[in-house]
Structure formats: C-alpha cells, structure tokens
Amino acid sequence: KAGVTQTPRYLIKTRGQQVTLSCSPISGHRSVSWYQQTPGQGLQFLFEYFSETQRNKGNFPGRFSGRQFSNSRSEMNVSTLELGDSALYLCASSLGGLRNTEAFFGQGTRLTVV
C-alpha cells in the first residue's frame, strides 16, 4: 500500500510569487490535513479537507488556501510569498471519521522563499 506522497520535495521561490503544493493520500483515505513546520513556530495546523470540503482551519492568513479533489488528492496554495513562509509543509491523510485517530504523514515539501 503506497504511503502519502507529496510533490515536489523541494521548492525555491521568490518573494511575491505564488506556489502550489500537492498531496496524494493513502488509497481509501478521505481526509487530508496540512501542517507548516518551522524552527521558530514548530508544527502548526493549516487546514483539513474531507470529501472536498474544508472541515477545519488553523490561524493562518488568507494567503494560504487549499482544495481537495474528488479522488481525495489535495493541493495547497500560498500567494504573495513572504520570507517567513519558508518551511517544511507536511500533509497527513486519514480515513476521516471525526474520531479516527490514525494520521499518516508524507515526507513533506521544503519551501524556501528568497
């Protein structure tokens, strides 16, 4: 069974640009969550999608957005990039029930903003 796949693994962008990250969950999983990991702030929840709908949202500005497709794949978009957006972005997939407790993480996309 394939794990959670995130693409690309590494990305370098310039301030002001926008970026799209992709996450393919484990087959059969309907929930995809996104996290930002930085040395200063640690791991922070961005949002969660379930059946193409945003079900939970963290405290990030509107520049951070996401979507989920009918095959459960998810994309995350960051517009007007700032230097502080440099981070490891992790995606996690799970079956999706509210009490479902097993989240599987991908290897992450390391975004560097210069």
Added chain:
Amino acid sequence: AQSVTQLDSQVPVFEEAPVELRCNYSSSVSVYLFWYVQYPNQGLQLLLKYLSGSTLVKGINGFEAEFNKSQTSFHLRKPSVHISDTAEYFCAVAGIQGAQKLVFGQGTRLTINP
C-alpha cells in the same frame, strides 16, 4: 482549545541507558494523545497513541507512554535506547471530536551518545 508543552528541548543520553521525554497538555475537552518521531528530512511517524482504557500504552521500537489525567501528562519512556533512536520527538493532542486537528508540542531532540 488545546496546548502541549514538552518540557525538554534537548535530551542527551548514552546508548543503552533509559530515557524519559516529558509532555504536559491542557484542554477543556476530552482528548486523544500521541507521540510522533521525525528523522532528519523525513515526515512524522506515529510511535504510539492513547485513546482510552489502560493508561500505559505500548508503541513501536520499544517505546511506551503513561497517561496521567490528574497531572495532565503523557510522558514517553524507553528502558534502553539505541543510536538509531536519535531523532526529534513530538507530543501531540487532539480533541476527540476533531481528531484530524493535531496540536503539537515544540519537540524534544533526543541525542544518543555511544
């Protein structure tokens, strides 16, 4: 809302020695508790989880944790560590009605010295 405090940012130990990584949490609702491990340039791997029932939880790689409700703690232990246990360890909590939204501690870097 939930919060997690990992009391030690770094823990150095000698190989084959026991180790305890400390985690305290706060929450106004019932929660699930987790420990994840992150190796360099990797995503997060679930070590163990507490959902309900027995307060002593056993996980992978010989790790175990004990849930203490009165002290709101969930400390991770291993009786004898190996060089391969060198990694960053994260304690996380999720409300039982929103298990996909994990709140993480700041992490503890475990370094095993030969």
